[in-house]
Amino acid sequence: MTQYKVPVLPGDGIGPEIITEGRKVIDAAGERFGFDVEWIEYPQGADHYLETGELISEDTLKELSGYSAIYLGSIGDPRIATGVLEKGILLTARFYFDEYINLRPIKLLEGVWTPLKDKTSKDIDFVVVRENTEDFYIGIGGRAKKGESKALLEVKRALYSAKFGLDIDTDSEEIGYQIGLISKEGTKRVIEYAFDLSENRKKHVSSVDKANVLSDIYGFWREEFNAVAEKHPGVTTDFSFVDAITMWFVKNPEWFDVVVTPNMFGDIITDLGAMIQGGLGLAPGGNINPKGTSMFEPIHGSAPKYKGQNKVNPIATIWAGAMLIEQLGEKEAADAIVNAIQKNILDGKVKTFDMGGKNTTSDLGNDIARIVKGE
Numbered sequence: 253m254t255q256y257k258v259p260v261l262p263g264d265g266i267g268p269e270i271i272t273e274g275r276k277v278i279d280a281a282g283e284r285f286g287f288d289v290e291w292i293e294y295p296q297g298a299d300h301y302l303e304t305g306e307l308i309s310e311d312t313l314k315e316l317s318g319y320s321a322i323y324l325g326s327i328g329d330p331r332i333a334t335g336v337l338e339k340g341i342l343l344t345a346r347f348y349f350d351e352y353i354n355l356r357p358i359k360l361l362e363g364v365w366t367p368l369k370d371k372t373s374k375d376i377d378f379v380v381v382r383e384n385t386e387d388f389y390i391g392i393g394g395r396a397k398k399g400e401s402k403a404l405l406e407v408k409r410a411l412y413s414a415k416f417g418l419d420i421d422t423d424s425e426e427i428g429y430q431i432g433l434i435s436k437e438g439t440k441r442v443i444e445y446a447f448d449l450s451e452n453r454k455k456h457v458s459s460v461d462k463a464n465v466l467s468d469i470y471g472f473w474r475e476e477f478n479a480v481a482e483k484h485p486g487v488t489t490d491f492s493f494v495d496a497i498t499m500w501f502v503k504n505p506e507w508f509d510v511v512v513t514p515n516m517f518g519d520i521i522t523d524l525g526a527m528i529q530g531g532l533g534l535a536p537g538g539n540i541n542p543k544g545t546s547m548f549e550p551i552h553g554s555a556p557k558y559k560g561q562n563k564v565n566p567i568a569t570i571w572a573g574a575m576l577i578e579q580l581g582e583k584e585a586a587d588a589i590v591n592a593i594q595k596n597i598l599d600g601k602v603k604t605f606d607m608g609g610k611n612t613t614s615d616l617g618n619d620i621a622r623i624v625k626g627e
């Protein structure tokens with residue numbers, strides 16, 4: 253029997269409830285496909301931060317980097333100022349493990365209601381490859397009051413580092429600014445990943461940018477996209493500005509196969525993607541470093557108002573669990589989990605409130621686990 257060790261960070265809000273169901277389903281898949289997962293629990297999140305003042309320590313990150321896949325619930329809590337946990341835990345981990353791909357399948361399963369009239373599961377089946385370590389997410393910026401001031405801003409990565417020494421002089425009462433940066437190395441690798449992915453799909457890659465306005469940063473992105481495209485003559489391509497792609501996602505989702513996007517636009521368009529695939533309760537994601545440590549999570553947040561009610565839909569997390577075991581090499585088991593989710597939906601007997609049912613989070617986990625085991 254193959255043994256895996258997988259760290260699990262249930263996190264905040266509904267995180268622990270959905271992660272319990274995700275683990276249950278992976279354990280069921282292990283029973284059927286002959287592997288065993290030892291779950292190693294980590295407490296990082298709001299309670300741990302309030303008790304100890306620690307977000308996620310260097311020691312913990314180092315320890316976690318010994319594993320190839322981490323299972324993550326959700327991070328965020330209304331008791332703590334917005335952004336503290338998200339940046340201090342989630343983004344810190346994405347950057348530390350250099351998880352440069354955020355892979356978000358936008359797939360409408362059969363039998364799931366979509367707000368897009370006349371579109372079916374045949375029309376909505378693409379993947380967003382979101383760059384996950386750069387752009388306006390690098391976390392450098394500041395505020396300056398009227399007059400002269402200086403700032404030294406720095407981004408340090410394993411791949412490269414960059415320093416900005418700013419001499420600021422403004423007659424505005426106060427300014428706020430944020431630096432977005434993309435690097436040649438960072439851009440090239442994520443676009444290459446997208447093209448490689450499309451080679452095994454419909455061989456079409458769409459690029460997202462805003463090169464018409466933010467031309468320094470996204471003109472550069474477009475140039476790198478074209479350079480990679482040249483090496484894949486069998487793959488067709490197109491470009492959309494980010495505003496336009498939101499329109500095409502709604503109007504013609506069937507056009508898309510692989511969509512590659514800088515970080516911030518990827519954040520925005522994947523919430524829209526989640527909606528057209530039936531809602532946030534159904535949208536999984538993976539933060540991937542193909543040669544290092546990856547982290548799998550639902551793309552929704554911690555939904556504090558539903559915490560502890562055993563009410564929310566665990567499917568996004570269960571699906572993220574399928575992506576996790578696929579990363580570990582258990583492709584057959586991963587497919588069995590996605591098929592079990594599909595069967596649960598088509599059966600239509602056990603469903604949570606967001607899908608028009610009355611069942612609990614654990615009812616869903618039990619039903620999908622049962623289907624996975626072939627019972």
Ligand code: IPM
Nearest residue numbers: 328338339342343519551553
């Ligand atoms: C996501 C989330 C995160 C992001 C937040 C919580 C930092 O919205 O995973 O999409 O912006 O990447």
Ligand code: MN
Nearest residue numbers: 519520523551
């Ligand atoms: Mn988001």
